[in-house]
Amino acid sequence: MIKVNNISYRIKNNDIISNISLNIKQGQMVSIIGPNGAGKSTLANIITGIIKPDNGNVTIYDKNILKINKKEKAKLISYVPQQVNYSVADFTVEDFVAAGRYPYLDYFGTITKEHLDKIHYYMSLTNIYNLKERHISTLSGGERQKVNIAAALAQEAEFILLDEISSFLDPKAKYEINNLLVKLNQKNKYSIILITHHLNYALAVNSSFICIKNGKLFSCAESNEMVENNIFSSLFDMEFIYLKENQRTVIVPK
Amino acid sequence: MNTNIKIFIITFLSILITVISLFIGSHSINIYNIFNSESIDNYIFFNTRLQRVITGFITGGILAVSGLVFQSIFKNPIATPFTLGVAGGASLGAAIYILFAQSISLMAVFGQTIAALIGAVITILIVYSFAFIKGRLNNVTLLLAGVAVNFFTSSLIMFIQYFADIQKSYNITRYITGSLAAVSLNNILFLTPLSLAAFIIIYSYHKELDIISMGEYIAKSRGVNITSSITILYFTVSLSIAAVVSATGPIGFVGMIIPHIIRMYVSFKNKILIPVSFIFGGAFLVLCDTVSRVIIAPAELPVSVVTSLIGAPFFIFLILKTNKL
Numbered sequence: 001m002i003k004v005n006n007i008s009y010r011i012k013n014n015d016i017i018s019n020i021s022l023n024i025k026q027g028q029m030v031s032i033i034g035p036n037g038a039g040k041s042t043l044a045n046i047i048t049g050i051i052k053p054d055n056g057n058v059t060i061y062d063k064n065i066l067k068i069n070k071k072e073k074a075k076l077i078s079y080v081p082q083q084v085n086y087s088v089a090d091f092t093v094e095d096f097v098a099a100g101r102y103p104y105l106d107y108f109g110t111i112t113k114e115h116l117d118k119i120h121y122y123m124s125l126t127n128i129y130n131l132k133e134r135h136i137s138t139l140s141g142g143e144r145q146k147v148n149i150a151a152a153l154a155q156e157a158e159f160i161l162l163d164e165i166s167s168f169l170d171p172k173a174k175y176e177i178n179n180l181l182v183k184l185n186q187k188n189k190y191s192i193i194l195i196t197h198h199l200n201y202a203l204a205v206n207s208s209f210i211c212i213k214n215g216k217l218f219s220c221a222e223s224n225e226m227v228e229n230n231i232f233s234s235l236f237d238m239e240f241i242y243l244k245e246n247q248r249t250v251i252v253p254k
Numbered sequence: 255m256n257t258n259i260k261i262f263i264i265t266f267l268s269i270l271i272t273v274i275s276l277f278i279g280s281h282s283i284n285i286y287n288i289f290n291s292e293s294i295d296n297y298i299f300f301n302t303r304l305q306r307v308i309t310g311f312i313t314g315g316i317l318a319v320s321g322l323v324f325q326s327i328f329k330n331p332i333a334t335p336f337t338l339g340v341a342g343g344a345s346l347g348a349a350i351y352i353l354f355a356q357s358i359s360l361m362a363v364f365g366q367t368i369a370a371l372i373g374a375v376i377t378i379l380i381v382y383s384f385a386f387i388k389g390r391l392n393n394v395t396l397l398l399a400g401v402a403v404n405f406f407t408s409s410l411i412m413f414i415q416y417f418a419d420i421q422k423s424y425n426i427t428r429y430i431t432g433s434l435a436a437v438s439l440n441n442i443l444f445l446t447p448l449s450l451a452a453f454i455i456i457y458s459y460h461k462e463l464d465i466i467s468m469g470e471y472i473a474k475s476r477g478v479n480i481t482s483s484i485t486i487l488y489f490t491v492s493l494s495i496a497a498v499v500s501a502t503g504p505i506g507f508v509g510m511i512i513p514h515i516i517r518m519y520v521s522f523k524n525k526i527l528i529p530v531s532f533i534f535g536g537a538f539l540v541l542c543d544t545v546s547r548v549i550i551a552p553a554e555l556p557v558s559v560v561t562s563l564i565g566a567p568f569f570i571f572l573i574l575k576t577n578k579l
Contacts, residue, residue: 045471084472088522091464102465109461
């Protein structure tokens with residue numbers, strides 16, 4: 001379980017995050033949503049221990065995330081960034097995913113048969129095994145995002161945080177990634193934290209919601225509560241229409 | 255083509271270039287005479303040629319690997335070993351020494367090397383101390399601080415040159431235009447163990463370099479200790495560049511293009527990239543030095559002129575051919 005205890009973060013006297021506390025349980029699928037500049041990415045970076053809050057702390061399995069050995073932390077939580085920089089890192093897909101094994105490698109970085117099996121397993125799970133020999137620069141945006149996810153999975157951490165990964169994807173790629181995340185959450189029991197602007201996407205995977213507004217915790221709710229209580233409208237200060245079909249709810253601006 | 259075959263071809267070519275270069279110069283050496291202690295070939299081979307080729311190889315190797323490390327750390331394809339101002343600091347140290355040195359003697363050459371080394375080390379420490387924000391190493395700031403310090407030292411050198419007399423100003427220009435002409439056995443004794451140590455340290459970070467080059471957040475997520483990795487790599491690379499540059503002056507282009515050529519043709523993995531860049535960088539500089547010795551023989555050009563003259567068009571050709579950096 002990840003516990004965020006009363007964290008605050010300031011940049012030049014501007015409060016980016018103020019006094020946020022929340023819990024993320026094992027097996028949860030949770031979306032962090034909120035308007036632009038609300039502090040979602042900062043919160044994500046604090047949760048993953050990438051940046052240090054000015055006050056408060058984050059614990060993962062009751063250990064302060066900033067005090068755990070870096071490789072041990074990598075075995076507990078992994079992170080999928082929006083994009084990959086490949087200007088001097090145009091690795092093959094296999095090499096890129098292999099880097100996810102870093103926290104488990106010995107001093108010489110030997111990729112053993114066991115590592116290679118896992119690397120191939122996660123490539124198959126994300127449907128990119130056929131891209132094995134391709135270089136990152138030759139892939140489409142959707143393929144790149146799957147590679148990115150596969151590398152994070154190879155880290156074998158129970159918690160995975162994905163930052164706006166669907167931003168550059170077409171509807172089909174989005175749908176595939178969507179299904180992949182649901183499968184990882186329900187079948188493979190990963191705990192998934194999404195940072196997203198795509199409300200329908202978050203609704204479709206039936207996640208819980210953590211709503212952030214002006215650096216403060218606005219509300220925590222399940223999908224159905226978000227819809228029934230119209231929390232989206234007060235969060236974004238605008239009116240929405242909810243369209244229902246076959247248990248699915250789609251939200252559009254009024 | 256299989257990566258191992260490519261590695262083999264590049265290594266073979268590099269060794270071939272290096273060995274052939276031993277026999278070519280303003281005085282060509284006949285291989286049958288080199289063990290005849292009476293012959294002039296023997297004298298030239300063991301007293302100048304061999305030393306020069308070895309120094310050239312080590313220098314080229316260090317420049318290539320250093321450029322590679324800086325490109326990976328800063329995720330910047332045009333980073334070079336001199337981007338962070340090490341060469342500027344060394345040149346400033348040498349310029350100050352030349353300005354105040356009374357005579358040009360053998361001692362003066364030694365003094366100039368020491369002055370360059372001190373200049374480089376001071377620059378390295380200043381740039382590094384600027385790179386901490388809120389107690390945390392910021393590699394964008396490291397890059398910017400290096401570039402700024404580089405401009406600053408360049409202006410100071412121009413300032414010194416402007417006020418120095420013609421002879422001293424010429425000597426400063428000679429230093430700034432890197433060359434292997436003044437190398438001696440001392441340089442080899444100094445550079446060999448140092449480059450070996452630097453190579454081992456850098457190679458031991460090949461996994462970290464792979465991941466750091468993918469981006470800061472990925473590196474942090476994977477559990478790479480970025481601050482300690484970058485600190486160790488920064489000092490290892492900068493100090494070895496300081497040692498090389500203090501002996502030869504700044505030699506451009508090798509550090510930037512060699513890593514790209516190896517990435518394009520062999521591999522992006524640092525496990526392969528580091529050793530192959532070292533070998534190919536070494537051979538490339540030896541080749542350029544041979545050209546510089548031969549092209550206007552019996553006089554010679556500074557090697558840095560040749561590295562850029564060969565390197566720049568070749569690099570443009572490669573970019574056009576592969577259409578990517």
